[in-house]
Amino acid sequence: MPRRREPRSPADSSRPRQPSRTTWRDRIGALGRRCLRLPSRRQWQVGALIAAGAVGAIAVLSLIWPEDDKAFQARPEVTPATLADKPRRPVTVLVIGLDADKLGDATNKAAPAGPANADALLLVRVQPEGPLQVLNLPTELAVRLPGQKQPVALGSLYRRGGVALTADAVRELTGLQPPSPDRYVVLPRAALRQLVNGIGGLEIDPPRTMRYQDKAQKLTIDLQGGLQRLGGAQVEQLVRYRDRLLGETDRRNNQQRFQIALRDRLRQNEPLTALPGVLKELEGQVETNLTPLEALSLMAAGLDDQRPIAFASLPLDPPKPAHGKLRQLSSKAPNPVWPEKKG
Template sequence: MALTADVAAELVGLGKGQPDRYLLLSRGGLRQLVDALGSLELSPDRLMRYEDKAQKYTIDLQAGLQQLNGVQVEQLVRFREPAGGEAARRTRQQQVISGLQQQLAQPTHLARLPDLVRQLRSGVETNLSEAEVLSLLAATLGQSKPIRFASLPLEPPAEPAQALRQLKREATLPLWPSP
C-alpha cells in the first residue's frame, strides 16, 4: 500500500506524506458487498466467456440487463477481451462502481450502512476508522453528481509482456484539479 500511495502521490502531484489514508476493497470484499446488497442490476454489453484452467477460474456471463450476484460481478470486472482490452474492462469496472453507488444510496440500504461496513471488514484493507469509512460513504452517496473517472496518459508498452508503463512526457502535473 505504501508504494502505491507514493506512486499515486507523484502522479497527481500530492505533497509529501499524501495520501495518508487508504482503502482497498478485495475481490472477496466486492463479492461480499454485492451479496449483502442482494444483487446488482447491470447490463453486460456482450456475452463474456473465459476459462483459465491454471487458476480454476471461469467467466460465463450473458449480455443484457440482469441481476448479478457477487461472483458474477467479480467476473464482469475481471473479464478482459482481446478486442476491447483494458479500456473496455475499465468501463465495466466504472459501471459496477456507479451501480454500487446507486444501490447503496437506496433508503433500505442507507439504514444498513454501519452494519455493512462492519460485515465487510474482512474484505477491506484500510487505515480508516469505521467512522471515517461511514463519513466517506455519506459524502459519496449524498452527491447529486455521478462519480467522475479519469485515466492516466501512459506510454505504450516497450515490450509485449511489459507490465509497468511510464506516464506520457506531455502529461502535466497535477493531472486533476484541486478541490
C-alpha cells in the same frame, strides 16, 4: 264444625290495624339507599382478589403473547444526509483491489501466480461540496524503483512493499502532497463478493456477452449482455474480465460500470439502511486505516451529491516491444494529472 276464633286482647281491640301502603316514591328511595350503601370489609377483600387476579393474568399473557412484528413498525428513513456527518475538508482515499481471495493468502491463484498484486487501483476524492472524483490508475503503468534498472508494473508494488510503497508511487505519479492519500482500503475478492451480496446485488448493463475460462486459475467468466441484477460472484467476473483486443482498458471500463452501479444502489433506502451492518461484517476482511465513523462520513458525502461521478484516467503511450505489456505515461499528460474539481 266451624273453627273457633280467638277473642282479641284488650290492647288489640283498642288500636285498630292500619293497612300497609308502599308508594313508588318509597320503593325508589329504598333502591337508592341500597345502591349507595358502602361495601362491607368482606366485599372489599373479594374485590381486591379479583382485581389482583386480572392483573396477574394480563402479565402472564404479555409474556407468552408475541410482540408486534418489528418489520411493520415505522422506521425513520435513512438518507445519505442522515447517514453520518460529512467531512469538513476534501479526503483522498487510495483503493487497492487485490487479485487474491483473502488477505494474507500465500498465493493469489491468478496470473501472474504468487503473492497478491493490485488488480485495480483507484484514487477517490470525497469533498463536502464538490463532486465525487475517481481516478482509475493503470496497473500496467511502468514505474522505476530506486536502485533498479528495469521498470516494473504499478500493480506489482503491493506485492513488493504493500500499501506504503504503492501509496508513495501513486503520490509521486499524481503530484499529491503528503499526507495524501489520507486513507487507504485494501479489498480482496472475497470481501468484494460479500459487499455486493450484503446490499442485495447490483443492476449492471454489460455491453456484450463475456466468456473466458482459465483452468490454471480455476476461473470461469460467463456473463450475458444487457441490464440485469448481478450477485457478488458475477460482479467479480465482470471486474476481472479483460477483452483480448482492448486489454486493460476494457477491464477498467468494466470496473467503472461497477462503481457507478454501486453508488446508484447505495442511494436506495434498503441497502443504505443495511450499510453500517455490512461494513461491520467486513471488518477483518479488508485492510484499512479508516474508522467505521470515517467510512460512513465519506459515504454520506459521496452519495449525497447528485452529480455524476467525475471519472478521470491517465493518458498512456502505445505499448513498446522493449517493455512488453508495460505502458508509459504519455508526455501529453496534464500537469497536475488529477486536478481538484471545485463545487
